[in-house]
Amino acid sequence: MKKPLIGASAALLLAGATALTGAAPAAAATRAPAAVTVSYAGTVALSNCSGSVVRMPGSATTDPALVLTNGHCLETGMPDPGRVIVNQSSSRSFTLLSSTGSGLGTLRATKVVYSTMTDTDVTLYQLNTTYASIKSRYGISPLTISASHPTAGASIKVVSGYWKRTYSCSVDGFVYRLKEGGWTWKDSVRYTSACNTIGGTSGSPVIDTATGLVAAVNNTGNEDGETCTENNPCEVDANGAVTVRKGINYAEETYGIPACFAAGNRLDLTLAGCTLPKP
The missing domain is CATH 2.40.10 (Thrombin, subunit H)
Known part of the structure; x- marks a missing residue:
């Protein structure tokens, strides 16, 4: 996470307050769905x-x-x-x-x-x-808010109202457990490296560009390469193996909220x- 920001120069602590069906017919399979326009509206x-x-x-x-x-x-x-x-x-x-x-x-x-x-x-x-x-x-x-689980490889945009800045990348995968300090999050979204979010972007909607729906909420990233400490979340798999990815950022899924x-x-x-x- 990046600590809530007190001002634009405040130190960072957490990622903010200071992260198909069947095959298509051959003729359609060559055309990817058009991405929706993502802006700051909302x-x-x-x-x-x-x-x-x-x-x-x-x-x-x-x-x-x-x-x-x-x-x-x-x-x-x-x-x-x-x-x-x-x-x-x-x-x-x-x-x-x-x-x-x-x-x-x-x-x-x-x-x-x-x-x-x-x-x-x-x-x-x-x-x-x-x-x-x-x-x-x-x-x-x-x-x-989408009621469906996000998809690996999906194109996403992280839209920060605090900084008025948009980050574009893809869903790199999902983390069984993401641990940071005393907190543990389940089934977190891992971004590809292009979404290099910073303090103040915490809480930003993560928007699937194919649907325009909110797929997750941005919340954290590993800043220094440390293991499982504040500002340095680590990935823990189902067998307890720990992986650290310095510079990689994360979000928490939101599809369970509508239910x-x-x-x-x-x-x-x-x-x-x-x-x-x-x-």
Whole structure:
């Protein structure tokens, strides 16, 4: 991870707050699907991290809007290993960005719907406004969280609202366990080396360029080649073997989040198929 940023020159600690079916017919197989246009629209800048206004596949325009970022970007401090926070009051503000990265206005949270650094590294805020109201006032639609597991080799973009910078690379693979300090994350996304994300990019949406959907949330990277220390996550396979990849960055998958939300964007950790850690 890169520690939440206090200012642009602050030291880094975590990756932010300071990472088919069958064969196609022969005629179509020669044409790759056209990539969607990825911009800053729908992203937000936090005081120390990046984030995005997101919806679930089944969210309605009249639902209260949600903002996705990292667990380690939480304004009250990084959740300890094993801790899960739900429905905690918050008045945090976010700068909503246009497609070109200019600030359009301020959005404000009413609560932290969910936050943890156990198994994953996510915070979801509920705003005091709806998707329809944001669209009407700013012309911005939310990004949609994919309900499908990301694919190895997929082309992705990591879009940082904090730095107004976009990183382009591919999904290099998946990590059985990613360990950093006292935290352990499951089935993390490993980027190819072109996504050399830095502090302040934590919480950035990782967008699949073939679908335009959010596939993961950027959270960490190994900065110094150390093993399993803060700022230096290590990969642990199913047999316990440890691999260190200096300079490589990571994200946490988000496809499991929609299964934990009922109608009205209401968090329900008891829903069938919901695998997010529980308090």
